[in-house]
Amino acid sequence: MLLNETSFLKNLQALRLNLLYKNQYLNTKLFFTTTKINNNANADCLNWISKFNKTSIPNLCYELQYIRSSGPGGQNVNKLNTKCSLKIVKFSKSGFDIENTRSRTQYQWIPNLILEQLLDGNEKTGFEQCDLMKLYYKPLKDCLIIQSDSQRARHLNENDCFLKLQKLFEQGFYIEKEISKENELKWEKIKKRENEKRLKEKKFKKMQKELKRN
Numbered sequence: 001m002l003l004n005e006t007s008f009l010k011n012l013q014a015l016r017l018n019l020l021y022k023n024q025y026l027n028t029k030l031f032f033t034t035t036k037i038n039n040n041a042n043a044d045c046l047n048w049i050s051k052f053n054k055t056s057i058p059n060l061c062y063e064l065q066y067i068r069s070s071g072p073g074g075q076n077v078n079k080l081n082t083k084c085s086l087k088i089v090k091f092s093k094s095g096f097d098i099e100n101t102r103s104r105t106q107y108q109w110i111p112n113l114i115l116e117q118l119l120d121g122n123e124k125t126g127f128e129q130c131d132l133m134k135l136y137y138k139p140l141k142d143c144l145i146i147q148s149d150s151q152r153a154r155h156l157n158e159n160d161c162f163l164k165l166q167k168l169f170e171q172g173f174y175i176e177k178e179i180s181k182e183n184e185l186k187w188e189k190i191k192k193r194e195n196e197k198r199l200k201e202k203k204f205k206k207m208q209k210e211l212k213r214n
Contacts, residue, residue: 042175044098045111049169054162057109061094063087064158069149083149084157086165092119092142114173122174130172132164144168 048056066081088094095115096108118137121127129137136144146168148160 041099041111041113045113045173046175048098048111049114049166049173052162052166052169054159057088058106061088061090061107061109063089064161066154080154082152082154082157083147084154084161086144086146086148086158086161088144088146088165090142091115091137091144114169117174118168118172122172123176124174125172130168132168132171136164136168 063086065085065087067083067085068079068081069083090107092115094108094110095112096104096110098111098113118129118133121129136146138145144165146161146164148157148164150160151157
């Protein structure tokens, strides 16, 4: 059945209006996850990070080296080994299940949830390693190397290395927020509206082809 010219123009105008407002939805995240998030494990990881210190790592898993520093600071830094270098070995194999610590070995010291995000990234970093991880991690040797020479005393530089390691955990660990029921319904409506627009455009293109053929 052919459409008359007036009906065709009305449909064309409606399509133009749809296209004008379509761009505001192009960058909208229409898909979301409603997977149950383990809030207890996340809370345990955050608590672990907040309490992290030198004793959190077994002695077998890291090495400390003191070397001469460079730059300003006088003879104290140029002649004494005040610069500290912290090397954490076998980093990718150091994870453990934070909810089942009984099976943890002496080489496992970092929660798996944190370790996985440091190695593989997360949603916040676009599933890439965070900036500090890229700086410290040496994948070929599977180790972290963190250095500090900001202080005149080497024990202070040593403490600074472990503080930098703690900052790495803070930057690299991300908790995905669970979507509320209200937001879930909101995105469902947007998806439905976008689908209706798509079907309307498809139908209109079909009508255009019929007009051209006739």
